[in-house]
Amino acid sequence: MKSKFVPWAISTAMCLTGLSANSQCAVVGWASENGGVTGGGTATPVIVTNYTDLKAAITSTSVKVVHVSGTITIPSGGRISFQDQSDKTIFGLPGAKLVSTDLTTSNSGIIYVKRCTNVVFRNLTLEGPGAYDTDGWDNMTLDNCANVWVDHCEFQDGLDGNFDIKNMSDYISVTWCKFIYNKAPIPDGPGGSDDHRFSDLFGSGDGATTDRGHLRVTLQNCWWAQGCVARMPRVRFGKVHVANNLFNSTVAAQCVMAGFEADLLVESNVFENVKKPIDKMDNTYTAITARDNVFTNTTGNTTGSGTAFTPPYTLTITPVANVKAAVMAGAGATLTEDCLGVLDITGTRDGSTRLGDEPAANRISIYPNPAKGKAIIAVTLKKNEQAVIRVYDANGRLVDNLPVVTAFTAGTQKVPYSLAGKAPGIYNVFVTTGKGVQSTYKLVVQ
Structure with a gap:
């Protein structure tokens, strides 16, 4: 995989078997710009197995690499506020899962990331209580963060949503992630929707004009799987590159949603058995370029309009005929025990000494x-x-x-x-x- 900046290249033998490991182990897209992403680098990891230690490690500025082991339940009101930090990696060891069962407005959610830079999340499963329209919290939210790489994570059954990006967040790459709703939606929420399986929101509202010039996000090799109804993602203001993803939820009413001033490049994706693969909504978007996508048994719009942004980075695009098999095999928390997130780093955020130069x-x-x-x-x-x-x-x-x-x-x-x-x-x-x-x-x- 080629990119203008590849700060995190893990040796091919160490990550995955039977797949293109290099392409699954290097940060690409928007997060490779603006200095790139190295996370906690080679810092000695702290391994956590319970909520108390997890919260302490994530909120501590002195801990730079966190390895999550086993299933950890987030108690009611225990949503972790990860704020004002930089240079950190949170990595799930095989089978690691963070679970929230709270359905209330204020006590729900798993992790809220605010004003953080140069952060890596990898190989984590985040499981919520199921979709319920109570204006609660998502499994994870990025708020005013920069240079974040979210890779090989699985987002399940978020209360309000699975994963949102908002409030001037910028230079974000989301790769090899899976979004799914395994649980039936919970009706009669105070928000009015009986089926709020709305996965991902980029930009919180049309009036959030400070998001202009921000919300630059790359989505590559992700899978919006069964149960997702809408927001895959819904975008306002951002320059979002949607490449080599799979959309095949049979209940999908809208997939990629072009909201207010959205600037979207949608290429080489696979849409199967969905409605409105590319939803133009109220026609208030900036531009949509759609090319080389495959639509099978879909209804609704499949075309773009206008000319979207040109990415400043180089991204290797998988031929669309190979996308479905690759994504279904590799998306989600699928990394092996050998791929611990600190292996064979070939670059640094500040350009200093590299392992490859040793x-x-x-x-x-x-x-x-x-x-x-x-x-x-x-x-x-x-x-x-x-x-x-x-x-x-x-x-x-x-x-x-x-x-x-x-x-x-x-x-x-x-x-x-x-x-x-x-x-x-x-x-x-x-x-x-x-x-x-x-x-x-x-x-x-x-």
């Missing part, structure tokens, strides 16, 4: 591999350089934190690692040097 000295080997009983972790370091070695199991749990390795003379330091008591399986060995460069290696225990 000399070959910062490399390790593990042998024998597979191993039984004992393995040797060989770390090649410069004089006086140090390395920290941590070992995680396949579920992302820390199982060993080895003593700090110090090279009093340059060369290879051999660290014996006992496998006594280790269950057979795959383990991930994290090595962090004194420069903060982090690499991950796979160890197979027999």
